[in-house]
Amino acid sequence: MIDRAFIGRSFPPLHVDVESGQLRAFARATGQRDPIYWDEDAAKAAGYRAVPAPLTFLFTLDQEREDRFYFINAMGIELGHVLHGEQAFTYGVPICAGDRVTLTCTCMDIYDKKGGAMEFVILKTQATNQLGEDLGGMTGTIVVRDPK
Amino acid sequence: MSTFAHDVTFAGVDVGDSLPAVTSKPISRTTLALFAGASGDHNPIHIDIDFAKAAGMPDVFAHGMLGMAYLGHLLTAWVPQRAVREFSTRFVSITQVHAVVTCTGRVVEKREGNLVALEIEASDQNGDVKLAGKAVVELP
Numbered sequence A: 001m002i003d004r005a006f007i008g009r010s011f012p013p014l015h016v017d018v019e020s021g022q023l024r025a026f027a028r029a030t031g032q033r034d035p036i037y038w039d040e041d042a043a044k045a046a047g048y049r050a051v052p053a054p055l056t057f058l059f060t061l062d063q064e065r066e067d068r069f070y071f072i073n074a075m076g077i078e079l080g081h082v083l084h085g086e087q088a089f090t091y092g093v094p095i096c097a098g099d100r101v102t103l104t105c106t107c108m109d110i111y112d113k114k115g116g117a118m119e120f121v122i123l124k125t126q127a128t129n130q131l132g133e134d135l136g137g138m139t140g141t142i143v144v145r146d147p148k
Numbered sequence B: 001m002s003t004f005a006h007d008v009t010f011a012g013v014d015v016g017d018s019l020p021a022v023t024s025k026p027i028s029r030t031t032l033a034l035f036a037g038a039s040g041d042h043n044p045i046h047i048d049i050d051f052a053k054a055a056g057m058p059d060v061f062a063h064g065m066l067g068m069a070y071l072g073h074l075l076t077a078w079v080p081q082r083a084v085r086e087f088s089t090r091f092v093s094i095t096q097v098h099a100v101v102t103c104t105g106r107v108v109e110k111r112e113g114n115l116v117a118l119e120i121e122a123s124d125q126n127g128d129v130k131l132a133g134k135a136v137v138e139l140p
Helices: A021-031 A040-045 A059-065 A070-074 B028-040 B049-054 B064-078
Strands: A015-018 A083-089 A099-113 A118-128 A134-145 B084-093 B102-111 B115-123 B127-137
Touching: A015 A059, A021 A059, A021 B028, A040 B084, A059 A099, A059 A118, A059 B028, A083 B064, B028 B064, B064 B084, B064 B102, B064 B115, B064 B127, B084 B115
Parallel strands: none
Antiparallel strands: A015 A099, A083 A134, A083 B084, A099 A118, A118 A134, B084 B127, B102 B115, B115 B127
């Protein structure tokens, strides 16, 4: 059982730079064909101040922590038993190459189903840029299955 | 110039309209390795078959966020990214290696403020639903 004392707890804020090479690698890895996602001229022609981060990229920025599995380790969860249940994003000012983003992650809830055979962890992350502008946020549901 | 023309307007869409479908290339083990690196999701269950088997899975499988990236392509091929206000999905079932993922969507509601609600879905080549999601876009 995951310690319910984690509910309401926030993890230390993460400051991360959005790099154009990282955005290009993401576009390539996902088969993105729209040039605004790797070419600065195309992005500017489309009205962005630089190459925009794609819709799901906040999730990737959150992986830039020294310990990529920070909450899984902190909660004592077995990594091989983790499944991604749900993911939701809301959007504010677009995230672009060159931004410095601050992410704040809070554990919103932990509960179980099927008599504890599955546990659910809800994590909410809010993001702002170097100007203090609201970039929106994301909420993820992590499912921990008991293989027994 | 972007080759992705975005000329969708609030007045021009109706409830029931379909978005143009977007289909991925087959998801190979290389796809998963590259996505692990590019997305920062280094969970070995997606790239290391030894780890996957030790965790009780028959093989590695695709990152849920890879499928969600494909759903994102569906949205941004239809409207500019800045039009997207909300985007969410449930990861309904595991996407296997070699899957070809097709993303589809339809307009389910038009709301005040030029907002349009969508239901979106990613399915494999057998028609099995992998991701089932929603989005809200704001149109001119």
